[in-house]
Amino acid sequence: MDPIVLFDGYSKIENGNYYANCSCVLIKGPPNVIVDTMTAWDGDKLVKALNKESFAPDDINYVVCTHGHSDHIGCNYLFQKAIHIVGHSISYKNKYEIDHDFKSSYEYIINDRIKVSPTPGHTLQDVSVIVNSSRGVTAITGDLFEKFEDLTDDNIWKEAGSDSEELQRINRQKILILSDFIIPGHGPMFKVPQRFKNPG
Incomplete structure (x- = not known):
């Protein structure tokens, strides 16, 4: 099953104010995964979007937040039955998994088609979700x-904020080479142009 974009992210300046919200993505399983859950004011519309896909919050097995x-x-509070991965933290209720080491570049394998890969840069604990599906490899970044x-x-x-421009540049190139499609934080999904897969 291809990832389903429930909401496209955006960022804009209007009347001197900055407005932003993230892309929110559903991956139907099992296991069922939601990636990035938007702001705390979006609960009702997120539940409605899940209902349109015949899902309820309790049907979600994993919540992955690309950063904090x-x-x-x-x-995140909607998903009481899910394992939560927020950046490099993996938890269920008040129990944290301490054996997985994202800092050593170890990927967290959800199943044979979904993995969570460390991609620091924007923050030092950023992760991306890599999905192998019928259309190819999609990275939710x-x-x-x-x-x-x-x-x-x-x-x-860079202007959106980068804790390490060097790491972000490296990980951006890694994802460009790996992926057929990218779902970015604040814009619609796009197909990776071939010219960006061969730097230099």
Whole structure:
């Protein structure tokens, strides 16, 4: 099953104010996975979007948040029966998994088609979800990529904040080479142009 984008992320400035929310993605299983849960004010619309896919919050087995910023974790509270992966933290209720080491670049394998890969840069604990599906490899990257336009304008992802521009640049290239499609943090899904797979 291909990942289903429930909501496209966005970021914009209007009347001197900055507005942003993240892309939110459902991966139907089993196991069922939701990636990035938007802001804490989005609970009702997220439940309605899940209902349209014949899902309820209790049907979700894993919640993966690409990093811990408030526009990516706000509705985690809805998913009481799921394992939560937020950046490098893996937990269920108050029990934390201490054996998995994202810092050593170890991927967390959910199953044979879904894995969580460390991709630090935007924050040092960023992760991306890599999905093998009928259309190829889709990477759900959070703010490693802001939107399609930042492929040609580095200022977009840099101005969004980067704890390590060097790591972010390295991990962006890794994902570009690996993926057929990218779902970025604040824009619609896009197909990776072939010219970006061969740097230099």
